[in-house]
Amino acid sequence: MRSQDKIRNFSIIAHIDHGKSTLADRLLEQCQAVSQREMEEQLLDNMDLERERGITIKARAVRMEYKADDGETYHINLIDTPGHVDFNYEVSRSLAACEGALLVVDAAQGIEAQTLGNTYLAIDAGLEVLPIVNKIDLPAADPQRVKQEIEDIIGVPAMDAPEISAKMGINIHDVMEDIVANVPAPNGDENKPLRALIFDSQYDPYKGVIVYMRLMDGHIKAGMKVKMMATGAEFQVIECGYLHPLGLSPQDALYAGEVGYFTASIKKVSDTRVGDTVTEVDNPTSEPLAGYRPAQPMVYCGIYTEDGSKYPDLRDALEKLQLNDAALSFEPESSVALGFGFRCGFLGMLHMEIIQERLEREFDLNLVTTLPSVIYEIVKTDGTTVYCDNPHDYPDPAQIEEAREPFVKASIITPQEFVGNIMPMCQERRSIFKDMVYLDSTLVELHYEMPTNEIIYDFFDALKARTKGYASLDYELSDYRKSDLVKVDMLLNGDQVDALSFIAHKDMAYARARRICEKLKDNIPRQLFEVPIQAAIGGKVIARETVKAMRKDVLAKCYGGDITRKKKLLEKQKEGKKKMRSLGTVQVPTEAFLAVLKLDDE
Amino acid sequence: MNKLGLYIHIPFCASKCSYCDFYSFAANDNQINEYIKALIKEIKSWSEKCKQYVVDTVYFGGGTPSLIGGERLAEIIKTIYNSFNVGLDAEITVECNPDSINEDLLLNLKKVNVNRLSIGVQAMQDDMLKRLSRRHTALQAKHAVKLAKKYGFNNISLDLMYALPNQTIDMVLDSLNQMLELEPVHLSCYALKVEEGTPLSKQNPILPDEDISADMYNAICETLKKHGFEHYEISNWAKSGYYSRHNSRYWDLSEYLGIGSSAHSLFNGKRFEYSANINDFILGVKPIEEEHINGFGQAEEFIMLALRTSKGINSFEYEQKFNKPFKPIAKALKKYIAYGFVQNIDNTWNFTEKGFLVSNTILSDVLTSVE
Numbered sequence: 001m002r003s004q005d006k007i008r009n010f011s012i013i014a015h016i017d018h019g020k021s022t023l024a025d026r027l028l029e030q031c032q033a034v035s036q037r038e039m040e041e042q043l044l045d046n047m048d049l050e051r052e053r054g055i056t057i058k059a060r061a062v063r064m065e066y067k068a069d070d071g072e073t074y075h076i077n078l079i080d081t082p083g084h085v086d087f088n089y090e091v092s093r094s095l096a097a098c099e100g101a102l103l104v105v106d107a108a109q110g111i112e113a114q115t116l117g118n119t120y121l122a123i124d125a126g127l128e129v130l131p132i133v134n135k136i137d138l139p140a141a142d143p144q145r146v147k148q149e150i151e152d153i154i155g156v157p158a159m160d161a162p163e164i165s166a167k168m169g170i171n172i173h174d175v176m177e178d179i180v181a182n183v184p185a186p187n188g189d190e191n192k193p194l195r196a197l198i199f200d201s202q203y204d205p206y207k208g209v210i211v212y213m214r215l216m217d218g219h220i221k222a223g224m225k226v227k228m229m230a231t232g233a234e235f236q237v238i239e240c241g242y243l244h245p246l247g248l249s250p251q252d253a254l255y256a257g258e259v260g261y262f263t264a265s266i267k268k269v270s271d272t273r274v275g276d277t278v279t280e281v282d283n284p285t286s287e288p289l290a291g292y293r294p295a296q297p298m299v300y301c302g303i304y305t306e307d308g309s310k311y312p313d314l315r316d317a318l319e320k321l322q323l324n325d326a327a328l329s330f331e332p333e334s335s336v337a338l339g340f341g342f343r344c345g346f347l348g349m350l351h352m353e354i355i356q357e358r359l360e361r362e363f364d365l366n367l368v369t370t371l372p373s374v375i376y377e378i379v380k381t382d383g384t385t386v387y388c389d390n391p392h393d394y395p396d397p398a399q400i401e402e403a404r405e406p407f408v409k410a411s412i413i414t415p416q417e418f419v420g421n422i423m424p425m426c427q428e429r430r431s432i433f434k435d436m437v438y439l440d441s442t443l444v445e446l447h448y449e450m451p452t453n454e455i456i457y458d459f460f461d462a463l464k465a466r467t468k469g470y471a472s473l474d475y476e477l478s479d480y481r482k483s484d485l486v487k488v489d490m491l492l493n494g495d496q497v498d499a500l501s502f503i504a505h506k507d508m509a510y511a512r513a514r515r516i517c518e519k520l521k522d523n524i525p526r527q528l529f530e531v532p533i534q535a536a537i538g539g540k541v542i543a544r545e546t547v548k549a550m551r552k553d554v555l556a557k558c559y560g561g562d563i564t565r566k567k568k569l570l571e572k573q574k575e576g577k578k579k580m581r582s583l584g585t586v587q588v589p590t591e592a593f594l595a596v597l598k599l600d601d602e
Numbered sequence: 603m604n605k606l607g608l609y610i611h612i613p614f615c616a617s618k619c620s621y622c623d624f625y626s627f628a629a630n631d632n633q634i635n636e637y638i639k640a641l642i643k644e645i646k647s648w649s650e651k652c653k654q655y656v657v658d659t660v661y662f663g664g665g666t667p668s669l670i671g672g673e674r675l676a677e678i679i680k681t682i683y684n685s686f687n688v689g690l691d692a693e694i695t696v697e698c699n700p701d702s703i704n705e706d707l708l709l710n711l712k713k714v715n716v717n718r719l720s721i722g723v724q725a726m727q728d729d730m731l732k733r734l735s736r737r738h739t740a741l742q743a744k745h746a747v748k749l750a751k752k753y754g755f756n757n758i759s760l761d762l763m764y765a766l767p768n769q770t771i772d773m774v775l776d777s778l779n780q781m782l783e784l785e786p787v788h789l790s791c792y793a794l795k796v797e798e799g800t801p802l803s804k805q806n807p808i809l810p811d812e813d814i815s816a817d818m819y820n821a822i823c824e825t826l827k828k829h830g831f832e833h834y835e836i837s838n839w840a841k842s843g844y845y846s847r848h849n850s851r852y853w854d855l856s857e858y859l860g861i862g863s864s865a866h867s868l869f870n871g872k873r874f875e876y877s878a879n880i881n882d883f884i885l886g887v888k889p890i891e892e893e894h895i896n897g898f899g900q901a902e903e904f905i906m907l908a909l910r911t912s913k914g915i916n917s918f919e920y921e922q923k924f925n926k927p928f929k930p931i932a933k934a935l936k937k938y939i940a941y942g943f944v945q946n947i948d949n950t951w952n953f954t955e956k957g958f959l960v961s962n963t964i965l966s967d968v969l970t971s972v973e
Binding site for chain 2: 529548561562570577578
């Protein structure tokens, strides 16, 4: 049996700007896994969007060879993790593929609430947590205080933690030695049937899906017939190997304890779900790895193109994105106001924003999206239960026996001083306070039960705004509860605009309707006639605004026969007009839809 | 013989008005002389190409043409008579500011058949005139108009500006009524547009909003109707028989030749312009073709310009002129009839006064539907 004691598998947990990517680069340098010249800055994050947003959206992994001070060569696998609550499940699977985690803490700012969530995930997964004190080059650095804080809050020994500066390249060697000494070696059994954990996958146009996995037991090799235990899909392995920093490195076989990839002409990533267990068809394991959860969209919205003729392009783009993102779901829908588009499901708001941004950026599409919605559970008077994520499909109130909305269990970790800001904010969102736990003298953890639709719009942003970015949010779907729901329709000049309808709790409907009316009023230019904007529940109008009729739009003078100016002006107006949607008799600019969507940003 | 309008640009002003963003400036005598020398040379150079034309309107615009004085203006006009076939009944207009109207100017202009004056009165409140950096008072303006009449100028047009900083409807009507007492036969009323970079824009003026500005326009329309004026173009009113024949060329795509820095022409089917820089003009730099704006062929230009007038568009005339069906335009215009923005009588389509006010919105829609 092959020895696994020269293998180390670990992740890095860090606050958003505490230098995770920089540290990863330094570790790669230490191993000379990549030459300086070859190294693109911050190699691990290789999507543009990730770099700009400073967050890692999709996990990646890399294998390094390190010659340690004890003279031995170790195989070290760094598995990267995404850093947003939308991707908590993906984080948990990445962590499950490791034996240890580096907790990178800023030597000046100390431990941040946002890293705590992931740290607890790592501890719960049984990982060895190794604290690293980074940015010791900063004038305000106070490593001793920070170490004490780590011990107090997280309860792991920190006094011997390496003190480093990833930016300046100070003491990186200590980190490598720390990993070798303190991350436990894997202890799988290569003689058992194959059990490999999928922690990520990526579509490659030439090889099909590349599945990133951690082998727990057994081995995998080219030609082997494998099965995804949750989806039941079977494939013949074409290639397997290690993940080197600059690409794939094919091997004859991979064994228990190792991290790597395989390809098998897999057409879509949805066949290779994160968290699923890979086993051999002819010699299957009886027990899949624990913790698999199918990707479950929490938020839905309609996505349309500004230019209706781009609908086929949108379909192509979504299909391409879906190749790489099993959590993205979509199906065609149509709207009177917006034409043909897709109803899309997302893990959360960030996931939704990322997809929208990628569609716009990578596929050059201008989008119009509808208000996001959660899935409601409606028991009808005929005894049937329907699930509804689209206001358009919301049953007639007379047919509803009981309406239910999803709730999440939310946990908020925050410095104590912000509790007073957070509590009213949760209350306004119909949340039920459960308890508050002091993690140490300054950090507290709040537990709430919250309606999902209150969390999806803006809660995370509002939380960050009211806690100067210090609070962290973690939530998971818990259950459906009976709720007083209403469907609110928006009418322009008496005509219903389907794309603007929304479902809300009765107590929240009025305020929301008012604000949408106001936003529309501010964003719909004056028309040649007065345009009433109404919000109505059933036939009853609950809010109203009016866009006054345009009075004056004229260029008074053509100076000395120079009509260029006027032509340009009219041409500009014509262009502007093309960006308008004709809703009945009313011209509505795309911005109006966007403004309504961004209702809660202020 | 084809008819031609001649436009002569005089880019000089005694001082800049606070709202003006045109190429005009206070020049010294030497510069003015250089410019006029070039202007005369340039006028002569067009003589040959215009042999087939009768010039039936001449218009001196600026700047302030009256600023250069009657003798120089007369010299230019004489050159025009020598170089072109000027019609016997040609309309010859000179733009004047009240502060540069004097007996000498009027005498000189009379001698060379100038028969129409367009006077920039703008407002009749001295503090407002000051705010606009106009160089005259209300009283001076009245004296100037009376003096012009005394010298036999009966075809006088006055300019009025509205939507001025802190202006009320009453102030607009006060200005207008004082002007009407001077019995002009023509009035041009323009809404102020604050252009970026002008001294006025830097003062962050408080301007009447869209609604008040529209009310001002309506009040002007109403007042002038009562006084027997015909509203023949968006911003122009005249007593019967006194429409500006020169300006009308701009609206019906008749030919006009503009000479002088920044002067525009529509001549022989082409639009071209001289450089706005007077030094270029003095050096004899020739005009260049105007920038082509996508989506604007001759037909589109015609729609845009002809609809500025109360005469509007005759569908047969349009079809004959451009060899294109008028139907799509009629269809686009038709939907505005119910709102009272557009009128269709027999085969003629035109904006109502209410339609004039929102003409850009309607035009951009009409032009889009023609595309």
